[in-house]
Amino acid sequence: MNVILVTGASRGLGAATARILLEMGAAVVLTARSAGALDALAGQADPGGERSLVVPADVADESACQKVIAAAIERFGQLDGLVNNAGVLQPVAALGDADPAQWRQNIAVNLLGPYYLIHHALPHLRAGRGRVINVSTGAAINPAPGWSAYSVAKAAVNMLARVLAEEAPEVVSLAVRPGVVDTAMQETIREEGAAGMPAERHRRFVRLHEQGDLLPPELPGRALAALALHAPPAWSGEFLSWDDPKVAALVTRHTA
Numbered sequence: 001m002n003v004i005l006v007t008g009a010s011r012g013l014g015a016a017t018a019r020i021l022l023e024m025g026a027a028v029v030l031t032a033r034s035a036g037a038l039d040a041l042a043g044q045a046d047p048g049g050e051r052s053l054v055v056p057a058d059v060a061d062e063s064a065c066q067k068v069i070a071a072a073i074e075r076f077g078q079l080d081g082l083v084n085n086a087g088v089l090q091p092v093a094a095l096g097d098a099d100p101a102q103w104r105q106n107i108a109v110n111l112l113g114p115y116y117l118i119h120h121a122l123p124h125l126r127a128g129r130g131r132v133i134n135v136s137t138g139a140a141i142n143p144a145p146g147w148s149a150y151s152v153a154k155a156a157v158n159m160l161a162r163v164l165a166e167e168a169p170e171v172v173s174l175a176v177r178p179g180v181v182d183t184a185m186q187e188t189i190r191e192e193g194a195a196g197m198p199a200e201r202h203r204r205f206v207r208l209h210e211q212g213d214l215l216p217p218e219l220p221g222r223a224l225a226a227l228a229l230h231a232p233p234a235w236s237g238e239f240l241s242w243d244d245p246k247v248a249a250l251v252t253r254h255t256a
């Protein structure tokens, strides 16, 4: 049985990914700060608790990340996959206006969290020829005015995925953009973007919501789950879109 750790599993894309992984028969370690939401998800998706483990943690805290990995190994004896999904968008403000403490916190969650978890999980991932799926964004490769910390952190995460692919050929390491997904992060864009983003860019996200064009989290969540379980070594180091045809083929092959 594959054991997959999903960060940011309390809501949104991470919750959908964790639920789908459980449906696909994996054992799942769920982490985020909101213990109640994690317990509720695990209780619903794995009522007997045989294949789920809830470990509340703040990914910006290195010792907390180390404890999550230790708890996963203590419970399941192995770790085959890490989905680095936890993320924050804020500050939503131009560089000169953004609060430096919030900027620092963004980097801590979006970049240092994935790094800490990879660092502490690596011996286990190497042993099991496992996979790391880093949830990224189009803003990692296209400058996003108003989201400087977020874009910078995610660009660095893309490079983290590439360096890991070079250093650890026995591990499959990817960065994946999930599309524009109907989650709390999109609410933040709609609510805070009017003040902190260029007006046309903000309107584009408001329109996507109004027109019902945001993706349900289950669609990219299914892609992340299939990648965490089945991404082939030949893809290691790539930055993939959730709906890349080869990802879609992988999803069909493994979830049909």
Ligand SMILES: NC(=O)c1ccc[n+]([C@@H]2O[C@H](COP(=O)([O-])OP(=O)(O)OC[C@H]3O[C@@H](n4cnc5c(N)ncnc54)[C@H](OP(=O)(O)O)[C@@H]3O)[C@@H](O)[C@H]2O)c1
Binding pocket: 007, 008, 009, 010, 011, 012, 013, 014, 031, 032, 033, 034, 035, 057, 058, 059, 060, 084, 085, 086, 087, 088, 109, 135, 136, 137, 138, 177, 178, 179, 180, 181, 182, 183, 184, 185, 186
């Ligand atoms: N939604 C989109 O359109 C979109 C587009 C591109 C990329 N993404 C990426 O998709 C991923 C998931 O985002 P989402 O849209 O599902 O947003 P979301 O609904 O806001 O979920 C964010 C998750 O991250 C967790 N989290 C935040 N800070 C944390 C911390 N310090 N420690 C541990 N967990 C933390 C949250 O849990 P707690 O608050 O319980 O800790 C929550 O589970 C993010 O990496 C985001 O950048 C989203």
